[in-house]
Amino acid sequence: MRKSSFVRRLPPFFLFLLSLAATFLILLLIPLIYQPPRTALLASGPMRVGLPPQSPQDERQEIISATTIWKAGLGDAQGFKPGAYRFSFTVNLEGPTDAGWLMVFPRTDGNALSLSLSGQEIGSRGDMVAGNSNIWNSAKIFSVPSSLLGRENAFDLDIYGVYEAGIRLKPYLIQRDKGAAHIFFLGLISDYGIWALCGALFAIGIIISLTGLSISTHIDGRVLLGIACLLSGLFLMDFLSLDYLPMGLLALKKILAAARHLAMAVSTLAIVRLLSRRLDWFSLPFTALQLACAIVVFTARTMADLKLLYQVTYLSVFPFPLYFLALVYSKLKGEHQNGDQGVATGRDYYLLFGCCVALLCALHDITPADYRLSPLSISHLGFFLLFVSLTAFVVSDILHHYRMIIIERGRAAMFKEEALRDPLTECFNRRVFPFVQGAQRIHGHEKQGLSAIMVDLNEFKQINDSYGHRIGDLVLRDMACILKKRVRSDDFVVRDGGDEFLVLLPGCPQEKLADIVKIILEDLEKACIPLDEDLETGKRCARRYSASLGWARAEAEELGSLEALESLIAKADAAMYQEKMKA
Numbered sequence: 407m408r409k410s411s412f413v414r415r416l417p418p419f420f421l422f423l424l425s426l427a428a429t430f431l432i433l434l435l436i437p438l439i440y441q442p443p444r445t446a447l448l449a450s451g452p453m454r455v456g457l458p459p460q461s462p463q464d465e466r467q468e469i470i471s472a473t474t475i476w477k478a479g480l481g482d483a484q485g486f487k488p489g490a491y492r493f494s495f496t497v498n499l500e501g502p503t504d505a506g507w508l509m510v511f512p513r514t515d516g517n518a519l520s521l522s523l524s525g526q527e528i529g530s531r532g533d534m535v536a537g538n539s540n541i542w543n544s545a546k547i548f549s550v551p552s553s554l555l556g557r558e559n560a561f562d563l564d565i566y567g568v569y570e571a572g573i574r575l576k577p578y579l580i581q582r583d584k585g586a587a588h589i590f591f592l593g594l595i596s597d598y599g600i601w602a603l604c605g606a607l608f609a610i611g612i613i614i615s616l617t618g619l620s621i622s623t624h625i626d627g628r629v630l631l632g633i634a635c636l637l638s639g640l641f642l643m644d645f646l647s648l649d650y651l652p653m654g655l656l657a658l659k660k661i662l663a664a665a666r667h668l669a670m671a672v673s674t675l676a677i678v679r680l681l682s683r684r685l686d687w688f689s690l691p692f693t694a695l696q697l698a699c700a701i702v703v704f705t706a707r708t709m710a711d712l713k714l715l716y717q718v719t720y721l722s723v724f725p726f727p728l729y730f731l732a733l734v735y736s737k738l739k740g741e742h743q744n745g746d747q748g749v750a751t752g753r754d755y756y757l758l759f760g761c762c763v764a765l766l767c768a769l770h771d772i773t774p775a776d777y778r779l780s781p782l783s784i785s786h787l788g789f790f791l792l793f794v795s796l797t798a799f800v801v802s803d804i805l806h807h808y809r810m811i812i813i814e815r816g817r818a819a820m821f822k823e824e825a826l827r828d829p830l831t832e833c834f835n836r837r838v839f840p841f842v843q844g845a846q847r848i849h850g851h852e853k854q855g856l857s858a859i860m861v862d863l864n865e866f867k868q869i870n871d872s873y874g875h876r877i878g879d880l881v882l883r884d885m886a887c888i889l890k891k892r893v894r895s896d897d898f899v900v901r902d903g904g905d906e907f908l909v910l911l912p913g914c915p916q917e918k919l920a921d922i923v924k925i926i927l928e929d930l931e932k933a934c935i936p937l938d939e940d941l942e943t944g945k946r947c948a949r950r951y952s953a954s955l956g957w958a959r960a961e962a963e964e965l966g967s968l969e970a971l972e973s974l975i976a977k978a979d980a981a982m983y984q985e986k987m988k989a
Contacts, residue, residue: 428763436782439595440512443588446578449495449561453573456492486710490534491516491571493563497579503555506582511546512575512592513782516565517655519546523554523561532649537566540655544597544647547589550579568655569709600645603790607639610797617804627679628800630672635793637669645786656709663716664700670726671696673796677730680799688729695722724768727792731761756802760795764788828901830879831886835901839971842898846912854913857959858974859923860982861889864952866905873937873949880935881951888929892922908975916959923955956982 442448499507509521509528518532518539529548532539559579565571580588615632622628644662651658671693678689685693699719706712734757767788770778826838846856863885870878882905889899889909898910911919934948958977964970 424759426762426766428759430766436595436784439588439591440575440782442510442512442576442578443580443585445584446510446580447497447499448576448578449497451496454492454494456494457487457489486567486569486571488537488566488568490564490566493565493573495561495563495577497559497561497577499555499557499559499579501581504552507550507552507555507579508582508585508589509548509550509561509577509579510585510589510592511563511573511577513543513596514546514563514565514573515542516567516571517541518566518649520564521546521548521561522564523550523559525562526554528554531647532566534564534566537568538651538655540644540646540648540651540658543600543645545592547593549582569713597647600642600647604639604642604646607635607642607790607793610793611635611639614797614800617800621804621807627676628804630676630679631796631800634669634673634676635797637665637672638789638793640665641669642786642790656706656712659709659712659716660704660706663703663712663719666723667696667700667703667719670723671700673793674726677733677796680796680803681733683733688725692725692729721772724772727761727765727768727788730792731758731765734758734761756795756798760792763795764792831882831901833886833890833899833901833907838898838900840968842910842912842971843965845896845898853962854915855959855961856965856971856974857911857914857916857919857957858978859909859911859919859926859955859957860902860975860978861885861907861909861926862954862982862986863905864954864986866951869949869951877935877937877949881949884933884935885951885953888926888933892925892929902975908978914959919957919959923957927955954982954986956980956985 497509511519517537518530518534518541520530520534521528528550531546532541561577563573563577565573582589611632611634613632614635615629618626618628618632641662644659674689674693674696675685678685683689699722703712703715703719706715764785765788767785771783771785826834826841828835842856863881866878866881869881882901885907886899886901889907893899893909893911897912897914898908900908900910902908911922914922930951930953933952934950936948956978958974958981960970960974965974
């Protein structure tokens with residue numbers, strides 16, 4: 407049995423602790439990336455928040471907030487008024503104004519925004535007219551012209567919010583050169599990385615689905631998992647930064663929210679099939695609940711209604727990793743106690759790791775904000791890792807499947823080779839004749855004819871009678887070695903009977919055939935077999951042997967069937983007997 411790796415020998419509880427540590431690493435890493443560097447200049451003083459006017463004639467109302475999180479309408483989504491909110495703040499500059507400064511907003515809420523300095527716009531993102539864009543998740547970074555900077559800089563950030571607007575994390579100024587690495591990782595985790603995750607899920611979904619369809623004629627767990635990955639990639643698009651949308655914001659958000667629940671429903675069915683289980687007390691109601699949630703989100707009439715439904719229906723997703731974790735953990739625990747640590751157990755460890763990470767990330771996001779390790783949501787990263795672990799499980803299963811096919815094919819080829827070989831001399835036997843023409847096509851000799859040499863050992867019966875069958879076997883092996891040494895690797899050396907050999911030479915011309923026969927005859931003149939030590943004299947002797955050869959050749963048009971090959975062999979056999987009679 408193949409030796410289990412160190413990870414496979416670990417009890418499931420220790421792997422759970424490993425997954426817990428990995429999740430805490432994610433939770434600690436994300437805040438570090440969003441944390442302003444030491445060289446950053448934070449916004450100072452209270453932030454002035456300007457509410458959108460009720461009509462074009464009204465003036466913008468202002469409220470003052472000194473908190474670190476400035477967000478309008480955070481606690482009352484139903485009472486939120488869509489429009490452009492203005493957030494005004496000051497940044498005191500320390501250092502040269504021409505150092506290449508960037509204004510960074512690590513996290514904002516809203517659908518579009520425009521940044522101004524001293525009344526002059528320096529950049530914008532999204533649709534500021536109707537808010538038909540989706541940019542809430544990514545960090546916003548604007549290059550600040552050095553000509554506008556001074557010691558005290560008054561910034562105005564207009565955020566157009568359809569259902570929310572605000573600045574979740576404090577903005578700051580940073581020099582481009584000193585903060586290059588920080589800006590890169592901030593963009594990676596909030597923008598480029600999300601695009602990469604979506605692309606990975608779509609690619610995984612297509613590959614796994616096509617692989618499943620190629621292996622099975624019906625929709626199995628692999629195909630369902632591929633569909634679930636595609637739906638998850640669609641849901642993850644909610645975290646992408648899209649400045650302009652191909653449809654209305656409300657319609658797009660409904661589709662993405664429904665994709666989340668459809669992904670959970672299909673994933674449940676996929677896992678049940680992948681683990682060779684049946685729908686039970688949890689999987690069947692949970693699948694029905696997710697389908698119902700996918701329908702319910704389409705009943706929302708406004709973005710405020712959809713946001714409320716989004717938060718409520720998210721609670722229905724939470725039991726999925728919990729049930730999945732319990733399922734895989736109990737399976738692994740039983741196998742570990744029974745000492746069954748084979749390939750299947752190794753694949754199950756991928757599932758356990760993904761379940762642990764997804765569950766702990768989901769627990770983090772449903773925890774009240776005051777008790778979280780990170781102010782940002784990370785459940786989408788957890789569920790992405792869950793689907794990656796499921797994919798690793800399926801890929802491992804497919805590789806194991808193909809590995810077994812290769813092993814079986816190797817065994818079949820070995821048995822076939824053994825059936826075509828003479829065990830004493832390791833030459834081919836007559837069963838190889840049907841494969842000769844196929845080999846000619848493979849090696850490009852089908853239009854170059856076929857040559858045959860028939861070899862018959864002289865006085866072989868006398869050698870057996872005088873010295874025994876052991877010496878006779880040595881003669882046969884030595885004869886086979888001489889023939890194999892003088893032909894190509896794609897030629898056929900066949901033991902055609904007790905003391906007869908046949909050499910088939912595809913694509914060998916007449917002049918080359920004569921040279922080969924001459925070389926073989928020269929080798930036979932020197933051929934001898936050492937005998938046992940003479941008991942009377944105490945000396946070793948050697949027994950020479952000889953053979954008669956006959957050969958024939960057929961052009962390509964004369965071949966084409968097994969009967970034509972037998973006819974060629976008969977001609978070579980007749981020529982050999984003529985040579986034998988001459989000798």
